[in-house]
Amino acid sequence: MAFNILLVDDSQTVRAVITKALKLAGVEIGQLYEASNGVEALQVLDKEWIDLMFADISMPVMDGEQLVAQLAASGAIKSLPVVIVSSAGGEPRIRRLKELGVRDYILKPFVPEQIRKVVENVMGVPSHD
Amino acid sequence: MTENVRPTMEVTVLAVVExxxxxxxxxxxxxxxxxxxxxxxxxxxxxxxxVHGSLEVAVPQSLQPEIAANILGLETDGEPSPEVLDDALRELLNVVCGHVIVALAGNRTDFDLTPPRNAALALDQVTQMLGDPDTTCYLMDDEPLLLNLKFAQRWP
Structure with missing residues (x-):
């Protein structure tokens, strides 16, 4: 099963690394969309069907926590699995984000196996090796 | 930087960068x-x-291609663009910063990180950074990497 995936991070390096990790993990990608902050992510979400979103916390314009709060306020987060990929891994923030509906949290640096496990857990289907 | 902070920082930085x-x-x-x-x-x-403060990383420009290529998993032939080189250094700093804060202040610390920004360093600025007691020094594959951690208050 192929997923439409949205990557939200102001670093093109991180977006490229996550893309590579998804491929190495055997995750089937339908369309891959990229955004460099929360505002751009909301614009993509307005236009496209997204099955799974990976988002960073620390971004200019609108950070990941603000993005998640907007998705929670609109109710969109109930049908859009959101996984945070960040280096800001304090417990208070992780707890706050999960209370808002974030499905999982990956601490950087990560390995493709972590991405595979998270996709399987969040989407409920095995990926292909 | 107090002497009890330095060893924790050094161990954390090496583990994360590796x-x-x-x-x-x-x-x-x-x-x-x-x-x-x-x-x-x-x-x-x-x-x-x-916790409040700042973290700065400095490397010779010649080390940037190796950092970027290794983070991205690129083959050695063909150097990444200058934008990618700078972006990779920012990402290295970003990841190190998150881990250093948690290592020093604990998992229950609530903190925000600003998006990192790049700057060119004049040689006298590098020398000044080397002499700063808040700087820790590393050799990564025999190339120098400096990290300067400044915080606005004593660590909890």
């Missing part, structure tokens, strides 16, 4: 760092919340 870049390193004293005439670059960011 995991992120697959480059193996060691922490060294400032006297072991050679600053020659080649250009240096830096990335700097601030953190705020339960």
């Amino acid at each position: 995991k992120l870049t697959f480059m193996f390193g060691e922490h060294v004293v400032a006297d072991e760092i050679t600053v020659n005439a080649e250009p240096w670059v830096s990335a700097r960011m601030e953190f705020s919340g339960d």
Whole structure:
């Protein structure tokens, strides 16, 4: 099963690394969309069907926590699995984000196996090796 | 930087940089760092919340391609663009910063990180950074890497 995936991070390096990790993990990608902050992510979400979103916390314009709060306020987060990929891994923030509906949290640096496990857990289907 | 902060920082930095870049390193004293005439670059960011301060990384420009290529898993032929080189250094700093704060202040620390930004460093700025007691020094694959941690209050 192929997923439409949205990557939200102001670093093109991180977006490229996550893309590579998804491929190495055997995750089937339908369309891959990229955004460099929360505002751009909301614009993509307005236009496209997204099955799974990976988002960073620390971004200019609108950070990941603000993005998640907007998705929670609109109710969109109930049908859009959101996984945070960040280096800001304090417990208070992780707890706050999960209370808002974030499905999982990956601490950087990560390995493709972590991405595979998270996709399987969040989407409920095995990926292909 | 107090002497109880330095060892934690050094161990954390090496572990994170090795995991992120697959480059193996060691922490060294400032006297072991050679600053020659080649250009240096830096990335700097601030953190705020339960703890406040800044972290800056500085490396010789010649180390940037290896950092970027290793983070991205690129083959050695063909150098990444200058934008990618700078972005990779910012990302290295970003990941190190998050881990250093948690290692020093604990898992229950609530903090925000500002997006890092790059700057070119003049040689006298590198020398000044080397002499700063808040700087820790590393050799990554025999190339120097400096990290300057400043915080606005004592660590909890």
